[in-house]
Amino acid sequence: MVDGRVASVVRPGDPRGNPLGRFNKRPDKLKNARGTIQRLLAYLGGKKKLLILTFLLCFITTIISIIGTWLNGYAVDHFIEKGDMPGLLQLCIMLAAIYCVSVASTYWQNRCMVDIAQRTAAKIRRDLYRDIQILPLQYFDTHSSGDLMSRLTNDVDNINMTLGQSITQLFSGAVSIVGMLAAMLLLSPVLTLVGLTTVPLTFLLSKLIMNKTQPFFIKQQQELGNLNGYIEERISGQKLIILCGREEQAKAEFAKINKKLTRSAIFAQALSGIMGPVNNAVNNLTYFMLTVSGAYLIFSGSNITVGVIFTFILYMRNFTRPLNETLNIFNTIQSALAGAERVFEVMDEPKEKDAEQAKEVCRFKGEITLQQVNFSYTKEQGILKNVSLKAHKGQTIAIVGPTGSGKTTLIHLLTRFYDIDSGEILIDGENIDTIKRSCLRRAIAMVLQDTYLFSESVRENIRYGRLTATDEEVEQAARLANAHRFIKQLPEGYDTVLTDNGGNLSQGQRQLLALARAVLAQASVLILDEATSSVDTRTEAAIQKAMLSLMQGKTAFVIAHRLSTIRNADEILAVKDGQIIERGTHQELMAQGNFYAGLYNSQFKGLQI
Ligand SMILES: Nc1ncnc2c1ncn2[C@@H]1O[C@H](COP(=O)(O)OP(=O)(O)OP(=O)(O)O)[C@@H](O)[C@H]1O
Helix, strand or coil: CCCCCCCCCCCCCCHHHCCCHHHCCCCCCCCCHHHHHHHHHHHHHCCHHHHHHHHHHHHHHHHHHHHHHHHHHHHHHHHHCCCCHHHHHHHHHHHHHHHHHHHHHHHHHHHHHHHHHHHHHHHHHHHHHHHHHCCCHHHHHHCCHHHHHHHHHHHHHHHHHHHHHHHHHHHHHHHHHHHHHHHHHHHCHHHHHHHHCCHHHHHHHHHHHHHHHHHHHHHHHHHHHHHHHHHHHHHHCHHHHHHCCCHHHHHHHHHHHHHHHHHHHHHHHHHHHCHHHHHHHHHHHHHHHHHHHHHHHHHCCCCCCHHHHHHHHHHHHHHHHHHHHHHHHHHHHHHHHHHHHHHHHHHCCCCCCCCCCCECCCCCCCCEEEEEEEECCECCECCEEEEEEEECCCCEEEEECCCCCCHHHHHHHHCCCCCCCEEEEEECCEEHHHECHHHHHHCEEEECCCCCCCCCEHHHHHHCCCCCCCHHHHHHHHHHCCCHHHHHCCCCHHHCECCCCCCCCCHHHHHHHHHHHHHHHCCCEEEEECCCCCCCHHHHHHHHHHHHHHHCCCEEEEECCCHHHHCCCCEEEEEECCEEEEEECHHHHHHHCCHHHHHHHHHHCCCCC
């Protein structure tokens, strides 16, 4: 298939029809936190060695911190109290040396984690993009592309940031908590017990705050997706907004969505921001209790020294800090999990899948048969009813009918953009379900009215029809499509880079490029959808000529609003309400004097069908 951009249609009830209305049904809870974590861990699985190295470095840093803290207390009892300055100086040099090692080890642990996070995010991004490529067209009919983009960028970035920052914090937090606890128990089990009494309170308060913030973090990610969806859609349709004078409405709608995002983000951040002050208050309470208990122990004659209490309070700080940080990290992790869930949601969508025994023969004569085909986009409304047709190799079949009658749907079924409900579609006598989609689509070249052009050179845009084509073949195709002359007049000829979907070209020129692409594709079946509408008569003549040479020896399906273009078709199918109501040559149908004749005559009275 060559030019496959399909304009999606927004129907009543489709949330895309009301950009503000689609936010109501979103869930505000993680659907499967455990499953999401497992999948993220599976992504991290390939980085075992680096993770182990990071863990080792975390371990070294924490051990250094424990020893350093202990040496501080030792200095109080053995050098400061006794006024031993040379001893104190020696200890200071030792402390400086081990803290240097600690700095180096912290740097490398962060460096390793950045590596792990970036590579994991790249892998997730790659997998998501790969899966998007094989999503059925139906998915794009019902999901905004901006939201999909947000999943691919914001949500993956969120995972990346969290992995990069939180995992080292979790690692070093866990090692610190265990290490400091062991050191405190060694110093004084009684003081350790006193210090630990406030830990359940910290847990309880954190859990409470987390439960409150989680829905807001999920909402924040969703609102961001919605905002992106809105921006993407409206910026693509900016011309229409200006044309219809809807700038004020667009601004108001944008402000409304923007406000929703801001509100959920403020709630999420503000609520999670309570965590810090609450933890500080609990920590201060702990230090106070430790000081009072330590003083009591000294006065009651136990062998505890001022240096031990000093060391203990430092340990307690180093114990509660990672504990609080670890609890805080859960907020960040929740937000990343919300993002990850949105990413995996797309990955879990049913994909286009070929039958197991699907044939990979990609060369076809191009004989197309439809037998009693029925099709509907949704269960509620049947679109095509009992459609049968036969197109022999080299024949041109024209499809005409009023708007919404099912013409485009019919040709979309040939490329298996959608699967039929019943009946059969055959190419060279083979059911298309038994052929690999990639082969089938290579055998069919499509020229749609809304030609899509990439921001690349004219040459590369034509070459999109067949990537292996040489520059000469590209030029030859352009000549055949009557596009060579206008391309040569562009500032840099074939090397002119197109911008914004070929915004610097006219509608007719864009169609000529699409025809050149189709020529290059060397497909045996050709689909031309309304390729001659909305261009001036001179360009139309050029397109007509290009179409005729393109159709030579190929089976062609032509949908044209201008009936004059299809008078020479081998067979004309008149479609109404999803059914073929008349078929025959132009002369036959005109002689019958029914539906087609009515359409034809009305057009020549100046009416558009
Ligand atoms: N992706 C879709 N999802 C649901 N319904 C759709 C979709 N695309 C088209 N339809 C519906 O199917 C019917 C036939 O649409 P189709 O685009 O095939 O008509 P058409 O004859 O090509 O019209 P036109 O001449 O205006 O292009 C219409 O009622 C349309 O609303």
